[in-house]
Amino acid sequence: MYEISIGELLENQRKEKRYSKSMVCRGLCSVTALSRYENGLRVPDKFLLEYLLQRLGCDSKQYEMIISNEEYYEMKQQRKIEECIEQKKYLEAEAEIQNYKKMASISKPIHEQYVFYYSGLVKKYIGEYMQAIDCFEKSISKTAIQKEYKQGGQELLSFMELKVLRELGDCYQEVKRTQDAQKIYSKLQEYLESHSYISLELEQFYYGVLYKIAEQEYQNYNYGTAYDFIQKIYAGMKKHYLVRSMKEVLELKMALEEKMNFLTIESKKDYKDKIMALKLLKCTNEKEMLAYMEEENVRIQ
Structure with a gap:
């Protein structure tokens, strides 16, 4: 099996994406240093290598580093x-x-x-x-x-x-x-x-950015635009089973549907049940969970 060197990886990824050396290394190292890394004359330290790989659209966690x-x-x-x-x-x-x-x-x-x-x-x-x-x-x-x-x-x-x-x-x-x-x-x-996702972590980050935009649109009374964003966020997070921040997404989705007058009694109950389940998931121990259930008057049949 052929093992690619760090230098070859950096050079191949950069050339494949048609990035200049100055674009990749700006603020991190000199163009001369990057050339030496690509030619195998030097090896970047762990932290610098992670930055370079991420700028090139690679998941740095996939590579073993000494x-x-x-x-x-x-x-x-x-x-x-x-x-x-x-x-x-x-x-x-x-x-x-x-x-x-x-x-x-x-x-x-x-x-x-x-x-x-x-x-x-x-x-x-x-x-x-x-x-x-x-x-x-x-x-x-x-x-x-x-x-x-x-x-x-x-x-x-x-x-x-x-x-x-x-x-x-x-x-x-x-x-x-x-x-x-x-x-x-x-x-x-x-x-x-404009860049491909390199990890679920980055995809979660992307939906977090869209949520902030949706929130701003909601505050500016642009409910239709905000709802388009929140629908996109909800569909993407649901597809990839991204639970973190889903509670906030559902709360905003429910608020928007209420403002736009198409929130039914059944869907409101469904939203509240899902939000409560997500809140319970965030509880770190039994004591915290019981305290939350008591506060919300939750009873298990």
């Missing part, structure tokens, strides 16, 4: 940060981010982007949206030209860069910079629809 001790400890520290945020331990997350900043590779744009992204998430979750916007704008500036992207310039983006832009749009929405948020969501939609 990592250095330094990269292992950086990954371990990243996981600590992410676990703190998942558990809503925001002060601990900030402390772990500071520990991460002390690591040797932090001067690289990818790691700086990571720091500003997770610092922004902490600020967002504690309601400090202006500080979060500052972090997300600094984050995206490390590897992408934000001004050009807003104006529709052609850029290739990794999954991290897409996530930064989505969070930036969400924070713009929170501080009533609706037009700025709309521009970002529209550009993300355009970008994602």
Whole structure:
């Protein structure tokens, strides 16, 4: 069996998609460095390789990578940060981010982007949206030209860069910079629809972007447009069994049908039953589930 090298993979994917070297490596490394990677003269580190593969439309998780001790400890520290945020331990997350900043590779744009992204998430979750916007704008500036992207310039983006832009749009929405948020969501939609999906994770992300657009249309009383978006989201998520955020999708779908006067008593009950089931699925333990059932006066026959 023929095993392709990292350099061959990068070069083949780039040429197949007719991307220039400068498009692929912008903000990540020099064109000279990318040429060396493609020619097998050097090997990019794990984090850089993931960005390059994702920009080329490849699922980086499909490839095995040998990592250095330094990269292992950086990954371990990243996981600590992410676990703190998942558990809503925001002060601990900030402390772990500071520990991460002390690591040797932090001067690289990818790691700086990571720091500003997770610092922004902490600020967002504690309601400090202006500080979060500052972090997300600094984050995206490390590897992408934000001004050009807003104006529709052609850029290739990794999954991290897409996530930064989505969070930036969400924070713009929170501080009533609706037009700025709309521009970002529209550009993300355009970008994602012009590139093939590389994973279910990215497809879920795509439907999340469409949901934000549907939500904006709903708030602007454009119910027909919002409903077209929500129908597309619902059909896609249902097809791929994507449960996360389905509750919010069903709630908006039900609200739209009510506004448009075609929500029946039967369909309303069906929506409520599905929403309740999805809420129960989110319960992490029996105690939480019983508390929710008591709050909603749910009785099992």
